[in-house]
Amino acid sequence: MRILLVEDEPELASALKTALRRYDMVVDHAASLLEAGDFAASENYDAILLDRQLPDGDGLTLVPKIRARGNATPVLVLTARSDTSDKVDGLDMGADDYLAKPFAFEELLARLRALLRRPANVQTQVIRAGDLSFDLGHREVMVRGEPLTLPRRELLVLEALLRRTGRMVQRSSLMEAVFGLDDEIQSNALDTHVSRLRRKLAEADGKVEINGVRGVGYLLREIS
Amino acid sequence: MRILLVEDEPELASALKTALRRYDMVVDHAASLLEAGDFAASENYDAILLDRQLPDGDGLTLVPKIRARGNATPVLVLTARSDTSDKVDGLDMGADDYLAKPFAFEELLARLRALLRRPANVQTQVIRAGDLSFDLGHREVMVRGEPLTLPRRELLVLEALLRRTGRMVQRSSLMEAVFGLDDEIQSNALDTHVSRLRRKLAEADGKVEINGVRGVGYLLREIS
């Protein structure tokens, strides 16, 4: 579990960091709004612990900013003030929970766990054909629930074909998808990969096949 | 509710004891660090009320000692000093909450209740695969009833893989789960941890294995 801790007071920050580490959390520490914004933008966190009082402004203003970028990371706000209007502010701005200082670490941990419990499993796009499914985000192919591990190049061939299941994919377009611009391929490497992929698909699935069309390219087809 | 009260000052101790009794709490009283250690080791308490100033040392030193034995009993620290560094110390040592003397008994009771509320709250999530189970909340791995203790980094690897048992976890995503920003990793450290974890899993369980997929990442699967 990866946590972004935004807290300017060095001692508290370091204490929290060690305490969280004891629960096997990976903690990045930002001491200012600016820093926090950068971190949140460039890394993926499972939760953000956010102090309101920061040298360069109210921590709460960070929340709408990252939400606007489509970042749904749960945010737990820490604040010294404890009146209820604060709490309302926080929730209005898109924070997920709120904790008044001074707090018991036990409580912080409990609330943090509650936030982390909700599945952070990002849904990624999955393409299906025959009995196989390709999870584009996780680069994973499954056949009837069993993982089918393929080498990188074959994976790329399969992806390009699957994206246009049942339709032609031009040879040139496949080349580009499989070998970027970097690789200068001057052989039948593509044919090779297609061939190897064919064999594996036949063994594992049997419900899809790759047809070659002379002079044009390839297409992947479900067999009925 | 069973409470261990660690307090050397006789008057305060006895007053607290009586007061807590009124709320149906069973209170054991230890007047020194030594005594407290014995009590904590031999009995199961729902919470520990711990004074820092004890005749034979700083009460706080008790906390890491009992934690090392795997005892997670919530600890509420009482102290005469009220500056924040105290609180920070407490966090570092693994205490759960902190109360400055003099305090209102009402507040003590409120904080104590907050700590005691925990067991109900913590419905810790357990992931299973093969013969092993991972208690996410208690950071505990068990194999056929036997605890398996793993170093932090290996535990993080295992957790990340276990959260997606049977499915692919990209290398980059594993890196994020295991290393923070501070750790500038420029070696095969991840591979190292995976390797060590593999060996331990093979020895202890034998029913799960970690497959590496070149160019993509790793996946943990149960073997039948």
Next chain:
DNA sequence: CCCTCAACATTGCAGAAGCATTGCGCAATA
């Protein structure tokens, strides 16, 4: 109708890239 040639298919191979494992020294931890 068959021959020819070009395009595609398949397979073995060798170089390379990526991964696995292990020992070591430093650092954090107890």
Next chain:
DNA sequence: TATTGCGCAATGCTTCTGCAATGTTGAGGG
């Protein structure tokens, strides 16, 4: 300070992958 964890680098190994050699297919022309 004794111990454990950790990152790092060296080493060996597996797998990938581009290539070429050889086999196969199919379309068009004779």
